[in-house]
Amino acid sequence: MNRYLLQRLMLVIPTLAGVSLIIFTLMRLLPGDVVDILFGGDTQADQRTLDQIRENLGLNRPLAVQYLEWIGGFLSGNFGVSMRTGIPVAESIAQGMPVTLQLAVMAIVFACLFAIPLGIVAAVRRNGVTDMLTRIVGLIGLSFPAFWLATMFLLISSTMFRWTPPLGWVSPFVDFGRNMQIMLAPALLLALQPMAIIMRMTRASLLEVLRQDYIRTAYAKGLRDRAVLLRHALQNAFIPVLTVIGVQFGVLMGGSVIIEQIFSLPGIAFLLINGLYNRDYPVVQSTVLLLSLIFVLVNLAVDLLYSAVDPRIRYD
């Protein structure tokens, strides 16, 4: 186990190092920097002044130095300073990330709460009423874009019920009720697509397992349905489902960027998109790298759960 853990951890580091290089390169590869954006239309601007600003921002140092300084800072929790506003990036992220993470976590929890039981029932009672219903719900979840559903939700709630979610985010630890008023609807809407995907995977995976010989053996030796399902089938069927849940968490962090915009939530969407428009390197680089870090760690946790669920996976 320890060796597997170590191997798996060792893979995380080069992956994230690669991600940081990809983001850094992407940002520098494409033309235009923050100074161009700020003074883009200004023909009066004196070239020497612009050079001075670049000098102050450290934009004319060798790329390797810029990269090392950024990544070194990132590793010690210093995410840099916004080139546009001068606000430390860590501060902005500390404000936005809780909102985005709460949205993603709530959505994945809702998705699993609905998807896993429904997927199990659908597989066990294949072609029954629940199965048909889950198929339809699955297709709806896959085909309805969350940003449209969110728009429709706001349209209906405001025109028919004269209700709009309160503005201004409050931490759930400060005022849980108000936080839920703000976050419940966006989280549920965001949950629909991952719910469909997890449900379909649960059903498909369980059907596959239920066809195996050892399940027939379990029945043949006289075990009851419940015992076969709980002790033999589910444990094995759950492995691909776990993978999908891990992947969906990443999808949710991307999806929440759009939902945040619609519900005017102060998550990282605003930070990321404004950072992109302004070519604010530290803001975009640190935000994306942090999102990837969280995503990679979630998937690492999923992989480690595997080896707990399935003793065969120990990668020697």
Place this chain on the structure above:
Amino acid sequence: MTSPSAITDARAGGLPLMRRRTSPLIAALRRNVPGLVGMAIIALVVLAALLAPVISPYSPTAQVSRRLLEPGAQYLLGTDEFGRDIFSRVIHGSRISLYVGAVSVSLALAFGGALGLIAGYVGGRVDTLLMRLVDMLFAIPSLVLAIVIAGLLGPSLTNAMIAIGIVYAPIYARLVRGEMLAVRNYAYIEAARAVGVRPVGLIVRHFLPNIAAPLIVQTSLLLSTAILAEAALSFLGLGAQPPDPSWGAMLGSGRRFMELTPWVAIAPGIAIVITVLGFNLLGDGLRDALDPRLRGST
């Protein structure tokens, strides 16, 4: 003397042979009701795209009336905030969605497929290196990466297509590599190699036909994802630019006026749902048809 009818006969004779060759797919899909429904939906959307100038009563970009009119006889779905006919814009929007879907998925298939082919064919260090690269791209949440690339390239439809193509390329790379590894040890590949078939011939004539099925399924499902991604990027203002009638962009700009005329937001959304549903149904149907192991399991 060969009469013209003999040629027709020969052709007629040739046809059943062709049909027999493709029959497993068509026959399986014929029994698959959802797959057929999906195909019908896509056919309708394609038809709408092809005949857009004929079907739509007005130009999609010209102001034809007063702003924000309710749906009526003259303007089926009303008008938007610039007095443009929403129905005409929705019909024309199918062109953008299908075009973006096709181009971005082709890009992903070309790049990702090539990476996967090389990794799976060459193996060894090249394989490890390429797959590490793929892992890195997978480590960035895909929509976040698409937003970053599209935002950096500058908001335009072309750049959105490039962004979506890059983001989905790793999916193909992993898929093609996995299939290549599964197929490469089969006896027929060894046999082909033994009789001296060259690498390119080996890949084109022996590998590709045998890994085509999962690629086709993935492509259909990815088309729906790509169309959704374009809508999302355009919704954020990073894709299609005004006055192009992209469904996502229509939704993005229309939602500010939806309390006055809800159709500015409802109509493009329904169009997205219908199109995406079509590709999802077809993808499921194809998977059932092409992969007997999974039949009925989705």
